[in-house]
Amino acid sequence: MSNNQFKRGELYSVINGMATTAVARRLQKNFRNAGLDITIEQWSVLYHLWKEDGLSQLELGNRTFRDKASTTRLIDNLEKQELVIRVASKDDRRINLVYLTDIAKPLQQITYELANQTMNEALSNISKEEIEVVKNVFQRVYDNLTSKDLS
Amino acid sequence: MSNNQFKRGELYSVINGMATTAVARRLQKNFRNAGLDITIEQWSVLYHLWKEDGLSQLELGNRTFRDKASTTRLIDNLEKQELVIRVASKDDRRINLVYLTDIAKPLQQITYELANQTMNEALSNISKEEIEVVKNVFQRVYDNLTSKDLS
């Protein structure tokens, strides 16, 4: 086992455990402290609906990197909290289009502010150039692992 | 909301959803294809025990970035699969020391190989310098969010 390989193994635990978990936990805590009763997973769905309302469940799953079973239950919970509603598509009745309710709409601004605030804390003392490298590396990692699928 | 801030909000979804999830899923798949019946979360615990056997549950939680409740249940499952055993410390009977069993020990080599192989796939075409930047950024993100705790 070469030294280079071992370093890559170490990187795995860095990537997967540490920083992203810390960011997620802090953002969740900031939501809670602000009296917002939503999870960051629910927020990730709302985030895409604020950008484009009325997406299908499958499209929401693609954009948030979830399989369809996970997406189903997240939307179950969002619907229970009356933040979204499912509407069967008229063109294709297999498809559920997901729409924001009037309860969800005003949450956009406050949650964006909390997310920005959290990222500012997380990324203070980190340069734009470094951020660009991270984004770029992550995109390429994603591409490396999804282009040729194993099944 | 400044343009810079918005970019940081975008970064959050990149960091948290995409690449790390893809790496975790691929590694899990590679374990399964090799006939290994362990989760990557269980592996993260074994990984630290292979480096240093007989850690306390709390110490294992610290090293794998989990709270003590999650650690308890992860070790419950590892114990059910007979991969580790709990031994009460003689010095302080509140403490459980966690030890690898003879079943777990031979898994080290094969899982390291699969992890390295997965990271090689994930990081092909990514330079050492870029990897260093990512590691460094993640360490600083973690430090930024854990030095001054909110509670």
Next chain:
DNA sequence: TTATATTAGTTGCATAACTAACTATATGTC
């Protein structure tokens, strides 16, 4: 030395993840 506080671990409750098997609707082919 007894009362109080701290620490390590467990348990209950809720949310979320993935796989595999399932239902229902649409599409394609003969």
Next chain:
DNA sequence: GACATATAGTTAGTTATGCAACTAATATAA
């Protein structure tokens, strides 16, 4: 039109996560 196939979503089963409240053991302080 009928049969096979593909697609969107749901459900069952298992594992994992976090918070809060709890127990048991140890340390501190009066």
